[in-house]
Amino acid sequence: MSSYTPNDETLLAFLEGEVTISEAARIEAYLRTSEQGCAQLERLRGMLTAIRAPIERLEQTDLVGRIHEAISKSGARSVPQRSARRRRRQVLAAMGAAMAAVFVMLVAVSLSTGPTQDPHPRRVPQTGFRAKSAGAPGVPADRWVGLHAYRLLATTGAEPEPVTTTVHRGDSLLFAYTNLGPRPFKYLMIFSVGSKGRVHWFYPAYERKGTDPTAIPIVDGTGIELKQAIRHHFDQGPMAIYGLFTRQPLTVSQVEQVVRDAAVDGRVQHRQLRLPLRDTGQHILTVSVAQ
Amino acid sequence: MAEATIIALNRGQIQRWAARSDDDLMLLAGSGQVGAFDEIVRRHQRGALQVAGKYLGHPTLAQDVVQNTFVEIYRALARFRPSGRFRGYLLRVLLNQCRMAARSRGSARRAMTRFAEHRPPEGHQDERLLARERQRLVEDCITRLNDKLRTVIVLHYAAELSHEEIATQLRLPVGTVKSRLFAGLKRMRAMLVENGRE
Numbered sequence: 001m002s003s004y005t006p007n008d009e010t011l012l013a014f015l016e017g018e019v020t021i022s023e024a025a026r027i028e029a030y031l032r033t034s035e036q037g038c039a040q041l042e043r044l045r046g047m048l049t050a051i052r053a054p055i056e057r058l059e060q061t062d063l064v065g066r067i068h069e070a071i072s073k074s075g076a077r078s079v080p081q082r083s084a085r086r087r088r089r090q091v092l093a094a095m096g097a098a099m100a101a102v103f104v105m106l107v108a109v110s111l112s113t114g115p116t117q118d119p120h121p122r123r124v125p126q127t128g129f130r131a132k133s134a135g136a137p138g139v140p141a142d143r144w145v146g147l148h149a150y151r152l153l154a155t156t157g158a159e160p161e162p163v164t165t166t167v168h169r170g171d172s173l174l175f176a177y178t179n180l181g182p183r184p185f186k187y188l189m190i191f192s193v194g195s196k197g198r199v200h201w202f203y204p205a206y207e208r209k210g211t212d213p214t215a216i217p218i219v220d221g222t223g224i225e226l227k228q229a230i231r232h233h234f235d236q237g238p239m240a241i242y243g244l245f246t247r248q249p250l251t252v253s254q255v256e257q258v259v260r261d262a263a264v265d266g267r268v269q270h271r272q273l274r275l276p277l278r279d280t281g282q283h284i285l286t287v288s289v290a291q
Numbered sequence: 292m293a294e295a296t297i298i299a300l301n302r303g304q305i306q307r308w309a310a311r312s313d314d315d316l317m318l319l320a321g322s323g324q325v326g327a328f329d330e331i332v333r334r335h336q337r338g339a340l341q342v343a344g345k346y347l348g349h350p351t352l353a354q355d356v357v358q359n360t361f362v363e364i365y366r367a368l369a370r371f372r373p374s375g376r377f378r379g380y381l382l383r384v385l386l387n388q389c390r391m392a393a394r395s396r397g398s399a400r401r402a403m404t405r406f407a408e409h410r411p412p413e414g415h416q417d418e419r420l421l422a423r424e425r426q427r428l429v430e431d432c433i434t435r436l437n438d439k440l441r442t443v444i445v446l447h448y449a450a451e452l453s454h455e456e457i458a459t460q461l462r463l464p465v466g467t468v469k470s471r472l473f474a475g476l477k478r479m480r481a482m483l484v485e486n487g488r489e
Contacts, residue, residue, distance in 0.1 A: 012476045018469065047480060050422075050429035051448045057350045058340040064332050066354075067361045074362060214373075217315035219324055226322060 004030055005037070011044050142274075144181030145281035146222075147190065147243025150174040152229050160229075166288050169236070172229040175202060177218065177243060184220035185245035185281055189255060194289065195237035197263075199256055202230045206252050214249040234289040240273050245281035314373035321368040328368075332361055335378070338450060339385050345449040346389040346441060348434035356392045360385045379460050382450060386442060393434075432479040440475035443468055 006014070006027050013019050014027050031037050150160035151171040160174050167173065179185055190202040203226060204213035218224070244255065258275050273284045308316065308330035316334075319327035336357060343353035343360075363384055433444055446452045446460065454472070458465045 008480050009473055009477050012473055012480075016472075018473075044480065046425065047429055047476070047483065048448075050426040051345075051433070051444065051479075053422075053426050054341055055344040055350060055353075055430070058344050058353060059337070061336070061340055061354060062333075063336050063340075063354065063358055063361070064329050066358050067332055067365075068329075070358055070362050071365055217311065217318050219319060224322070 005034075006030060008040070008044060011041055012048075015041070015045060015048060141181070141185075141245075141279070141281040142283065144179070145185065145243065145245045145283050146178035147241070147283040147285060148176040148178070148223065149241060149285055150176075163241075163285065163287060166290050167234065167239075168290050169233050170231070172231040173202065173241075174226070174229045175243075176223050176225045177245075178222045179218055179220045179224070179245060179281075180222065185247060186217060187215035187246045187249045188218045189215045189244040189246070189250065189252075190226075190242065191244075191255070192232070192234065192239050192241045193259055194235040194239045196235045197260075198235055199259055200232040200234065201252060202232075204252065205230075212251045212253045214251050215244075215246055217249075218245075236289050236291060239287055239289050241285040241287065242273075242275070243283040243285075244275065244277070245283075246277070247279055250277075312375075313377035314375060317368065317371045317377060318373060320365070321371060328365060331364075331377075335381055336361075339381065342382065342385060342445055342449045343389055345430060345433055346386070346445045347393060348430045352392055356388045357385070360388045363388070382446070382460060390438060393438075428483065429479065432482045435482060436475050436478060440471055440478065443471040444475045444479075447472055 004026060010019070010023075010027070014024060019027065031041060149163035151163050151167055151173055152160050153171065163173070175190055177188060179188075188203060192200045192202070194200070203216050205228075206213055216226075244250075255275075258277060262275055273286070274282055308326055311319070311327070311330070313331065313334070316327040316331050320331065339357045339360060340353055343356045344350055347353050347356065360381070364381065433441055436444065442461065443457060446457045447454070452460065454465050454468050457463075457468045461468070
């Protein structure tokens, strides 16, 4: 008979599958011949079962209501803004005004120029750019999405104003989006392409080289605000701001590759800006960047 | 009728949240979608309660701690950066809250007193009762371990993390995790023997 007697630690390792094959065989041989060993193993197994067993009293507990209450009692805010509610009211008011302005503008444009493309692209003076959707004709998905841009003036405390024709290099931009239709999109990316081809990212935030962030998740609805104001030093001249609505979370590098391949920078002035990405919704604002 | 419609709508919304990843939900919650945060709580509360319950050995205290954990996470929504590791983040906040609760309320000392008072019920041979009694004793043993051993035991058995996942979570070598795990189990076994329960 073997004199081998494993201690508690060895048996625990055995129960946890943390022994070598030869050691396991040795322990099994010991257990076949030792009643005391079997009882010892059962006691340890019982202890492990008790550690694993869920606490019954907590199994059905639902804390959603309690947590809501605690959040509202403590005045906890998810977004570190001084007056998020005030800002929301301002943005909503501005958004309403912008939508009305866009509607009037679209009516005016359709009455004066009519539909379809101009075979002889007009030379547009720098100040003549208009924040206008591009790429919508013939792409039904684009009808259901919208990007609304607002600029916070460099002076503090000023109300955000809708971006129409011009942004300045020091402006911080705020965005809201519309995502409707029978199959609303699930992700959004917002970025700009300037006259020198430089891409600036608003959403997702792209702050460190070597990272490759993905599109942000979105919900369906109208005028849904994104709360962070973002500032970039844009290149002067014409610039396209893209709202790219997707079903998959594309990455920054994937989109930048498409932008490069499509040579968007060379086309900003001609408004043929829709990116060749299938099953996406795109709303593109063309503006001019002033000093 | 109207109520039924509202319930149906809510159910549809909940199903929609359920299809989202944790990172998506956190970002949506950060953009003001309250329902997204509710889904995060619904998804993780059970696991969090079990971890806190085992760590503290006190179900009521565990509920308070889990509540504080989610409130803290809510407060930090604006700073959240998606990385596919929300559960690890949640466990980190939760364990910090557990440690604070254990320190401030002296729950470990109370647990020791309770442990001393426990006696297997004489004459009650009902299997379920005995199993429950045994579970309570073992949970008291967990609360008597020091924080290092207790954390590893709780992460392995209540949060069901593998040795490798615990090593990542605690930034320790896997070998250290294993040695702490077995040291904790050995210590618990010794406590049970010392107190004549084995």
